[in-house]
Amino acid sequence: xxxxxxxxxxxxxxxxxxxxxxxxxxxxxxxxxxxxxxxxxxxxxxxxxxxxxxxxxxxxxxxxxxxxxxxxxxxxxxxxxxxxxxxxxxxxxxxxxxxxxxxxxxxxxxxxxxxxxxxxxxxxxxxxxxxxxxxxxxxxxxxxxxxxxxxxxxxxxxxxxxxxxxxx
Numbered sequence: 001x002x003x004x005x006x007x008x009x010x011x012x013x014x015x016x017x018x019x020x021x022x023x024x025x026x027x028x029x030x031x032x033x034x035x036x037x038x039x040x041x042x043x044x045x046x047x048x049x050x051x052x053x054x055x056x057x058x059x060x061x062x063x064x065x066x067x068x069x070x071x072x073x074x075x076x077x078x079x080x081x082x083x084x085x086x087x088x089x090x091x092x093x094x095x096x097x098x099x100x101x102x103x104x105x106x107x108x109x110x111x112x113x114x115x116x117x118x119x120x121x122x123x124x125x126x127x128x129x130x131x132x133x134x135x136x137x138x139x140x141x142x143x144x145x146x147x148x149x150x151x152x153x154x155x156x157x158x159x160x161x162x163x164x165x166x167x168x
Contacts, residue, residue: 022051022052022053023054023152024054024153025056026058026059026139027154028058028155028157028158028162028163029041029058029059029073030159033063038076045076046080049080054150057136059090059136060087060089060132061089061093063092064092066091067089070088070089088132088134089131089132091162136163139152140152
């Protein structure tokens with residue numbers, strides 16, 4: 001009897017998940033020297049591709065390497081198949097010494113079937129942080145304008161400067 005109940009519980013949970021609106025998720029991170037942010041991007045991307053969340057945007061900031069961090073985030077999402085997720089450069093933040101290999105993008109750009117071409121992976125991001133502010137503002141406005149009652153979850157994996165600047 002217990003085995004039958006367990007077998008029924010899994011499809012019931014799955015069906016309940018289908019009826020529940022997916023959360024929109026916006027990530028503020030600083031991928032690069034520490035692997036934690038790339039891990040967050042990978043997990044969020046996989047949940048997005050499985051249809052469990054809607055990954056609506058990513059701001060990469062910090063370390064006075066925000067542009068390189070955005071390029072890394074863009075390449076990670078592209079490589080995993082989430083090219084539709086927008087990535088923007090956030091606030092520069094405090095200087096953090098980083099080695100060049102921590103942002104090495106060459107092995108991501110070549111040799112992997114289906115990967116981004118030079119023109120995509122070499123995209124130049126703005127470096128002022130304004131791009132990140134515009135993306136965050138757009139996602140919040142879209143969420144507020146939508147009457148589906150989907151919530152927007154901000155995952156802040158880095159400094160709060162971008163969110164604080166937006167709230168001011």
